[in-house]
Amino acid sequence: MKVQKLLRDERFWQIAGQAIAVLLVVIFVALIWDNLTYNLRQLGIQLGFDFLGVQASFDIGESIIPYDPSNSYSRAIFVGLLNSLRVVAIGLVLATIFGLVFGIAQLSDNWLVRRIAISYVEIFRNVPLLLQLFFWYFAVFINLPGSENPITLLGSTYLTGQGLFFPWLEMGAGGGIWLVLLLAGIVGAIALWRWRGRVMVERGQAGHQIWYALGSILGAVVIAFVLTRNIPFRLSIPQVTQGQIEAGLRLSPEFCALLAGLVIYTSSYIAEIVRAGILAVPKGQWEAARALGLKPNRIMQMVILPQALRVIIPPLTSHYLNLAKNSSLAIAVGFPDVYFVASTTFNQTGRAVEVMLLIMITYLTTSLTISLIMNLYNRTVQIKER
DSSP states (O other): OHHHHHHHOHHHHHHHHHHHHHHHHHHHHHHHHHHHHHHHHHTTOOOOSGGGGSBOOOOOSOOSSOOOTTSBHHHHHHHHHHHHHHHHHHHHHHHHHHHHHHHHHTTOSOHHHHHHHHHHHHHHHSSOHHHHHHIIIIIIGGGSOOTTSOEEETTTEEEETTEEEEOEEEEOTTHHHHHHHHHHHHHHHHHHHHHHHHHHHHHTOOOOHHHHHHHHHHHHHHHHHHHHSSOOEEEEOOEEETTEEESSEEEOHHHHHHHHHHHHHHHHHHHHHHHHHHHTSOHHHHHHHHHTTOOHHHHIIIIIHHHHHHHHHHHHHHHHHHHHHHGGGGGGGTOOOHHHHHHHHHHHHOOHHHHHHHHHHHHHHHHHHHHHHHHHHHHHHSOOOO
């Protein structure tokens, strides 16, 4: 009787179905793994990651941490990972800014601004990313003049066939403490900016959010100076000396081409997402904001964009993930990202399975991290039911 009752229980079949599905997946993975290990044994190949401790014996074109060919494969892959993360982090910020600007510009009352924004979106969104990378690298950056005749931008910034040179802050003793406190100050500034904005809207008060944000950053600077008793930053300005550019920070042509391609391609999609999100806000919100006497920029900042974010964030997350995965095309322009370095490692060691697993884990972890952050942020902008 109990068995018959159990068999009629819908919840039992739901749980049983899930358990069977999990069991089938486990069996499938086990069969694949057993077949893989058997084939490797037949070929005399030992599965393992011990090769990561062996000397790499190959150079990497650019690295943000010390590296030389005598280092291990693990350090080489770590250098490639840092290069990938650098491209992804900067690319996400710039693509968001460009996408936001061109998305709003598509709705501009100015005919010329609107046409330029629409043309930007339609052109770069419909040209394959790989072709854009080839264009920026082979047609633009490596055809720029040499260091003896650089293109000067904003006085101390130079653009040459060897890369982009611009002023940069060099960090000395105590710089780590300053960076941690400045980061905390920036986080505090963002929190105060949002809090003050809510107060201004709820109470109908005028005010300047910027002073609260600057106060947080200034407080962090004061605390850092009290703890370290010095300012550990020195401005390094590029200078042209005997046909060579010295000092400052150099971004290689490969990095610039990859970043330009990723940012422009991704921002063209983000611009459409922003445009759609703004149009999804009811017109009554615009009219109500104008009736309150708010200026157009304040309407966009305080009324429209906060509501549009509820529509923008989910598809925006997908394109953030696409940018992170598309960064693997760096190999096409010779930028040493994690895929580039891992491919060299595979060619030298012959450890295809292990190297591919490392690459998969790297991109999976990066994508899941971006997805987690965006999902958490998405929860903060959604309407909360009481």
